[in-house]
Structure formats: C-alpha cells, structure tokens
Amino acid sequence: MPETTTIPDELRDLFDEPALAHVSYLNRKGQVVTYPMLVDLHGDQILVSSPVGSRKGQSLRERDQVAVSVVSTKNAWHWVSVSGRVIDIQPDDNLVCIDRMSQKYVGSDYERRTPREIFTIAIDRVSTARAWGRR
8 A cells, every 4th residue: 555645734725725626537447537526635635525326436436546636726836736545435424524615615505415425535646836836
C-alpha cells in the first residue's frame, strides 16, 4: 500500500472556496472518466459523494485509484492535483455530508434527496503550481 501524504497548508484554502473539483477514475473498460464534483477536505483526506448504486460508485469500488484536481475561482494559477485511492465508503446518513458541501457551493441543501454514499480518498501524491499560484 502506498504511503500517504497531505495537502500543504498553503493549498488547503482551495477546499474552502466553492471551486468544483475534477474527479477522474477508470471505468470497467479501463477508460479514464472525469466528472466535475463537489468535494470536501476532511483532515488529510478528500471526500466525494455519489448516489447509492451509481456507475461511478461501482467503478470506485472495483478500482480504487482516483485523481482529483481543484482550481481556485480567484486565481487560475492557484491549484492542486492529487492522486490517491478510495479507502472507505460510508452511507451519507441524512445527507449531512452532501448538504455541507452544497451549502459551500450553492448556499442551500442538496436538492436531490436520494440516498448517497461518501467516498474517502487517501492522498498518495500532490502536485501544484507552487510559486505561480500566489501571484
């Protein structure tokens, strides 16, 4: 199992912004699939949400490798790209997690009130623009 790493302090603010993440993974055919998604940073792990029974969820169960990138809404050179793996999947009881993310992004609870699950991603690699991002 790869050693995990963390998001540097100077990049954690990206997860406070309403900046959509691009989440990539491999589907059953081995094709890279990328979706814009709401994300949250929980300690040193990234959280994403998907409806229970979705193809995305099935793919993440079968192939745990994932990549996530977030670009600031205020400065296009302030960004982070991570590679990691899904290490936990839990039900989103009462949609607490997706509602918290939706509040950050759109200012209200998530509209689709169907069962969801939360995928926890451990971070194996971090890339960034470094000094370019703080201009």
